[in-house]
Amino acid sequence: MKKLLALALALTAVLSLTACGGSGSDIAEDGTFTPTKTVTWVCTSGAGGGSDIFTRKISDIMSAEGLVNGQTIVVSNETDGAGEVGRNKIATLKMNPDYNLLTFNSGDLMPMVTNTQNRSSNFRILAIMAVDKQLLFSCGSTAGKTDYAKAGGDLTDFGAAVEAAKNGTHIVVGGSKGDDIATYDALLEELGLTEEQMSYITYDSTGDAITAALGGNLDFVMSKPAAASQYVESGDLTPVLALSTEHFGGNLADAPTLSEIGDYADVEVPVWRGVAAPAAMSDAAVAFWTEALQKVSETEAWETEYLEPNQLISQYMNSADATAYVSAFEADYLAANGLS
Numbered sequence: 001m002k003k004l005l006a007l008a009l010a011l012t013a014v015l016s017l018t019a020c021g022g023s024g025s026d027i028a029e030d031g032t033f034t035p036t037k038t039v040t041w042v043c044t045s046g047a048g049g050g051s052d053i054f055t056r057k058i059s060d061i062m063s064a065e066g067l068v069n070g071q072t073i074v075v076s077n078e079t080d081g082a083g084e085v086g087r088n089k090i091a092t093l094k095m096n097p098d099y100n101l102l103t104f105n106s107g108d109l110m111p112m113v114t115n116t117q118n119r120s121s122n123f124r125i126l127a128i129m130a131v132d133k134q135l136l137f138s139c140g141s142t143a144g145k146t147d148y149a150k151a152g153g154d155l156t157d158f159g160a161a162v163e164a165a166k167n168g169t170h171i172v173v174g175g176s177k178g179d180d181i182a183t184y185d186a187l188l189e190e191l192g193l194t195e196e197q198m199s200y201i202t203y204d205s206t207g208d209a210i211t212a213a214l215g216g217n218l219d220f221v222m223s224k225p226a227a228a229s230q231y232v233e234s235g236d237l238t239p240v241l242a243l244s245t246e247h248f249g250g251n252l253a254d255a256p257t258l259s260e261i262g263d264y265a266d267v268e269v270p271v272w273r274g275v276a277a278p279a280a281m282s283d284a285a286v287a288f289w290t291e292a293l294q295k296v297s298e299t300e301a302w303e304t305e306y307l308e309p310n311q312l313i314s315q316y317m318n319s320a321d322a323t324a325y326v327s328a329f330e331a332d333y334l335a336a337n338g339l340s
Contacts, residue, residue, distance in 0.1 A: 032287070033284035033285040033287070035071045038074055039072070043077050044077075045077065045177075046208055048205060050176075052075075052207070057306045065295065084116055084118075088118060090102040092279075093280060097279075098284075098285035101126070101276070105271055106329065107177060107271055109326070110333060111178050120323075120326045123276040125276050125322045126290050127318060127322050128273070128326070130315055131272055132224045132310075134243040135222070135228070135242050135248065138156060139155070146218065146219050147170045148219045171220070173198060174200070174212050174218040181200065183267070187243065206222075224310070239254060243269070244257060244268045275289070293316070
């Protein structure tokens, strides 16, 4: 009976560990975690957008620099419910939580806290990596299908489009979710326009919005530099407005700020880009991933292959600092929008 009781207790302990994520065998006696199997990284934006580029660049650097013990990182683009399904899946994940990551930006947090009960405290915040900003771009497609395009409006002059909107011509802007919508709202307020005068079409990713612009379905598309620079280089997109208090560089340098096209204040909604994990992730795994992400932020590849070409601002924060920063950002956003 004693042997049977001991066996039952041992089985109970094993089942308990499994219920908590099954990662105990990957935590060494000194309390450190080392991955020994495939890592899944959820990105709640479509392939080709800024979040997708961010995700894949970090995973590529982690693999190239040997930061994940030779394990494979699989990026999973999950856009159902405007990304809320994927975010909730990670927040509530119990099985193998140490092997699941989530791209988590300010543009993900804002709609999440507005439309769901999920909060940043439902995740482990692993790091903030960089800060991003947006621009508006036009596409000189001859297949223009909008009122402004049909009227022969100058697609390279956003100021002319604003005046056209005020005079009754419907202007169409497209972009992604979250921070793009917040930026559009701030722009509309500063311009003194209504949604009926300058409307916004939401896409699952910036890549999808750019595709719509290339098809002549939008007057202007909102994008961060990462997703749009290649199209500017090819001549398919023209930067027409820097949604920033200062000019961008490189092939985006010609885009004026809002104050330069009229009697307006500049508009910007900076976007922090970070990484989160399931709430059930172990402390040992949190320590491992936040350190791995710090190492990514210190590589030459991160600087020269991601930050510089995509014109982002480097801003690494470890798990503790990032958690405090995101919590404060969330509290400010909830208060400003009358949410709780």
